[in-house]
Amino acid sequence: MISIITLFPATVTSVVGTLASNEDFVLTSAKLAILETTISNYNESSFKFITPTSVLTWIRSQVAHRSANTAVSWAKTFARFDSGTYNNQWSIVDYKKFSPHKPLPSTGLLHVLEQLPYFSSIFSRSGSWKFVQKFGDWFTYEGNPRALIFARDQSTVADMKTLRKLMRSNDYQHDPLSRCNCTPPYSGENAISCRSDLNPPNGTYPFPALGFRDHGATDMKATNVSLMATQLFEGISGPTYDPLPIFDWNTTPLKENVSHIGQPLQFRFPPVVHRWPSRPNSATVAVIKFFQRAKLQLAEFVVVFEATNVSLMATQLFEGISGPTYDPLPIFDWNTTPLKENVSHIGQPLQFRFPPVVHRWPSRPNSLHY
Known part of the structure; x- marks a missing residue:
């Protein structure tokens, strides 16, 4: 027997030729906004428990995106046949539960699926605790600089402009939460929109993540209740540049070792909201008709x-x-x-x-x- 399920179209950030969103930023027509952040598993002895009788994350997430109508159902679908690889903290917001200027519902608006690192038993088994003992709060859930900055500044967000400012924020040379036991005594990594490319290559740092490397926030994506109505979002391409220097391939030391063929030399781009066509193009119509026919035939x-x-x-x-x-x-x-x-x-x-x-x-x- 074949079961018929409703498939929800989704807006995803991705690149040509891929089926999934490698960045895992997804807005679905069920009014779910889905994102994640990847967490490292430092316990190599746990790798022996990985089995091929599982389903990889990109497939499980695709199925959840297209079939879930609530944040909880998304999490339950995604959790099935867990592969144990590519562990993330997933956040799912159900915009159907949100009404502007009204009290927030007690349940159903936000659901967080923690693979790593929140629960203390999982945190310990992932090997993170040994890094806390060696390097301190940078490796903790509550004491990481980015967590502390969010806790301090989240109340400043009142609209899309202030949300953009927070998500693009990086004042690592002056923000006390960006300081570290380093030379110089701060790191461009310790910010919401991190820029490790700005750390001096000859600096000294207690562990590599705080030093100079090709790592940072390469864009910003955000939505709100009005944009979400039609699965739209605001995006800014490139590393943050206010008040920091614009990322420039002509001047960065990364140019010697990091391929950047086809990229613009400077990343100085304004916010953009991509407007989907009001009428689907011929390719979209063909896909819709195919699924409509398939659904009718399978149902019979x-x-x-x-x-x-x-x-x-x-x-x-x-x-x-x-x-x-x-x-x-x-x-x-x-x-x-x-x-x-x-x-x-x-x-x-x-x-x-x-x-x-x-x-x-x-x-x-x-x-x-x-």
Whole structure:
């Protein structure tokens, strides 16, 4: 039996040729705003628990984006078949629960899915605690400079302009929360919109993350309730530059070792809101029509039968029959059905007359299982 689910279109930040958003910034037509930040797992001994019988993050997130109608259902869908790799802190905001100038609901507006690092047991097992003992609060959940800056400055946000200012903020040479036991005594990493490229290559730092490297905030993306109504967002491309120097490939020491073919020499761009066309183009229409047809056809067909019992279940087996039922009905035949004119069936058998089958898994996994 095939179940029919509603698919929600999504706005994602990505690049041409990829199916997922590598940045994981997603706005869906179910009025969910989804983002994450990646957290490192320093406990290499835990890698032995990673198994190929799982689903990678980019697939699980895509399924959750397209099928979830609430923040909680997104988290539950994403959590299934966890791969144990690419661990993140996910934040899901349900804009259906938000009304401007009205009290916030007690539940349902924001759901946070923590893979790392919030829960103390997970924090310890990830190996983060040894870095806290060695280097201090920079590696803690509450005492990291970025967390402290957000806690201090979040109350300044009242509109898109002030949100933009916070998300692009970096005054590392003067902000006391950007200071470190370094030479010089601060780091461009310790800011909301970090710029490690501004740290001197000859500086001294207790660990590499605080020093000079090709790492930083490469853009800013934000939405609000009015933009979210049509899945729009404001974006600024490039590292922050006010009051800091504009990122310039002509002058940065990174130019010697970091490829930047095809990039602009300077990243000085204003905020942009990309407006989607009011009418979908021909390619979009074709995709919509395809799914509409597929949904109609699938809703009217039982194309496979699967069943198990207690003896089969002991080894995770089941009996299956492929194709529409045919006893006492006519066998489904692409030669004779009127569907052949409008429904693609390349590679399918002409007739669906198959007996019941129980697939027996090999007693020892073959090379493909590894």
